[in-house]
Amino acid sequence: MILKPVKRMAYLPMPVAFISTLSADGVRNIAPYSCLMPVLRPLDLVCLASALKRDTLNNIRATGEFVINLAGLDLADKVIPTARYSPPEADEFLLAGLEEKPSVQVKAPGIQGCYAWMECRLYKEYAEEEYVLIVGQVVHLEVADAVYLPDGSLDVERARPLLMAGSDKGMKYCTVREAHRFEPYGALFPGGKDPVAAGFQE
Numbered sequence: 001m002i003l004k005p006v007k008r009m010a011y012l013p014m015p016v017a018f019i020s021t022l023s024a025d026g027v028r029n030i031a032p033y034s035c036l037m038p039v040l041r042p043l044d045l046v047c048l049a050s051a052l053k054r055d056t057l058n059n060i061r062a063t064g065e066f067v068i069n070l071a072g073l074d075l076a077d078k079v080i081p082t083a084r085y086s087p088p089e090a091d092e093f094l095l096a097g098l099e100e101k102p103s104v105q106v107k108a109p110g111i112q113g114c115y116a117w118m119e120c121r122l123y124k125e126y127a128e129e130e131y132v133l134i135v136g137q138v139v140h141l142e143v144a145d146a147v148y149l150p151d152g153s154l155d156v157e158r159a160r161p162l163l164m165a166g167s168d169k170g171m172k173y174c175t176v177r178e179a180h181r182f183e184p185y186g187a188l189f190p191g192g193k194d195p196v197a198a199g200f201q202e
């Protein structure tokens with residue numbers, strides 16, 4: 001089947017992360033963002049694609065900080081309350097009934113009940129007419145002990161990461177059920193040695 005190019009997102013299950021920020025006046029804001037990716041494995045950068053009319057974008061520009069909160073399926077009912085338009089002066093923690101998790105390196109609070117938190121500082125932005133790519137540097141990364149496996153991976157069956165597959169009419173929430181097969185990064189390189197392995201040792 002050949003489809004319209006704009007439907008590309010439907011075939012790429014995407015994370016639904018909650019971005020928490022503070023406004024210049026200290027108002028707490030939350031918005032779900034799915035257009036999110038890490039920038040290359042050995043780096044500590046992440047990239048968000050943002051529309052222009054977002055309190056999230058204004059807050060990141062004003063404070064230089066944000067937190068990426070990674071949630072499980074159990075927080076799916078918080079997506080719409082945080083995605084619906086609300087004025088910049090509205091406290092979206094109160095609005096969505098979410099508790100804050102104090103951050104370590106940034107002023108913006110994280111969200112309780114998520115399974116991982118990336119505290120970020122604005123590294124660079126690439127502004128276009130219709131969107132902005134926000135590149136953040138992760139300055140503090142934390143994962144709930146209950147979903148951390150000894151090999152440094154996520155216990156996906158416990159965390160049940162909240163993802164979504166788009167459809168013509170809306171979002172289908174989904175998750176990852178099992179780790180299918182393991183391949184070491186070294187398998188990508190001649191000699192089987194991963195050149196950036198040292199950077200991943202705690």
Ligand SMILES: Cc1cc2nc3c(=O)[nH]c(=O)nc-3n(C[C@H](O)[C@H](O)[C@H](O)COP(=O)(O)O)c2cc1C
Binds near residue numbers: 031032035055171
């Ligand atoms: C599942 C989901 C994913 C979304 N992903 C993005 C995104 O990646 N970028 C974006 O600009 N808006 C995205 N949105 C829309 C914003 O969450 C929404 O416009 C929100 O009201 C913005 O809040 P803010 O003005 O407080 O920042 C998404 C909405 C949903 C429901």
